[in-house]
Amino acid sequence: LFKSDACVVDVHTHVYLPEYLELLRHRNTVPFVLPPLKKGEDERLIILPGEDKDHSTQNGRPVGAAYYDVREKIKFMDLHGIDLSVVSLANPWLDFLPPTQTTLDLATRMNVEMEEMCLDKAAAGRLYGFGTLPVTSVEGSIKEVERIAKLPHLRGVIMGTAGCGKGLDDPELIPLFEAIARHQLVIFLHPHYGVSLPTSANTEVGHSLALALGFPFETTYAVSRLILSGIFDRLPDLRLLLAHSGGTLPFLAGRLDSCVIHDPLVASRLQHPPSYYLKRLYYDAVIYHETGVKATVDFADPKNIMFGTDHPFFPPLENQNGGPERWMSVDSNLAAITDSGLDKTVVQGILGENALKLLNLSPP
Ligand code: 5CU
DSSP, rough: OOOOOSSSSEEEEEEEHHHHHHHTTSSSSSEEOOOOSTTTTTTEEESTTTTTSSSSTTEEEEEOOOOOHHHHHHHHHHHTTTTEEEEOOOTTTTHHHHSSSHHHHHHHHHHHHHHHHSSGGGTTTEEEEEEOOOOOOOOHHHHHHHEEEEETTTTEEEEEEEETTTOOOOOGGHHHHHHHHHOOEEEEEEOOSOOOOOSSSSSOOEEEEIIIIHHHHHHHHHHHHHHHTTHHHHHOOOEEEGGGGTTTTHHHHHHHHHHHHHHHHHHOOOOSOOOHHHHEEEOOOOSHHHHHHHHHHHHHHHGGEEEEOBBTSOOOOOOOOOOOOOOHHHHHHHHHHHHHHHHHHHIIIIIIIHHHHHTTTTOO
């Protein structure tokens, strides 16, 4: 499908570090890991809110070696022509743990393990990482940011939209954002919770709508609230990379501007309309369709957009030929970039050069 001499960097790729998976194995409320349904099959991952309650999702999804083994990550990268990956812990990170010393210590170990994974011989110098925060403790998270900044392969932190429990516009988070900006780290903002949607008679939709719509709606809402809090007037250097092309933000930015401008209470708190700040954020290109890529390029600076895969999520359902098989989820994201009619330099930027620059990565 795709052959490129450009450096390809995957900024949206996850791992469940072994100690984290072990923690989930010992839990019986969401998030948790269930034993295999049948002998010889993989364990099952149950992580999304309410996933255990709905008939169509209660068995979760298989969690095999691709979710935790660095060699599988590299095999996947080789198969898809990916030169470098910036790996992050997968959701729901440490969001569900209380602000205890145990959680703070776990976060420190997660970050050391992430650094070690990048240094693993099997990684052959092709991995970087985003760190994990014990986010229910702001003070603990600030200390962890100081540690992350000293780990040579970590370039930022992955964060969900809950903050320490009250969303990203919680004033309690300001010192944490200040620390992240001071250390020139990037926040990779990723959804997990979805949004409350009207009740429906048909609940048999599996994970599809929570992932396709709930995730991007959540990002859209959380980032809009963050912007309305005025954080970017206070911290113009705070760098945010938004998962899934910013949810629906490139598409809805005009409406957000108009509604804010017509609301004097909110407008008076901001120095600029929301799209001014949104255009300065960073976006992955995990949107699976050229319309989404083109909308993001059209809206934000094309230098702010970066290729991602969401590995190890969305693997092929069945391997028809038994051999290594390219992932449809990856190929749709690649095709959305390479077949979009965009300028060659824009395409090369999205595939890798923008990430090399933003995250200060050494090309292989
Ligand atoms: O399939 C899923 O549940 C997910 C998830 O939880 N997180 C993610 O990044 N992609 C897919």
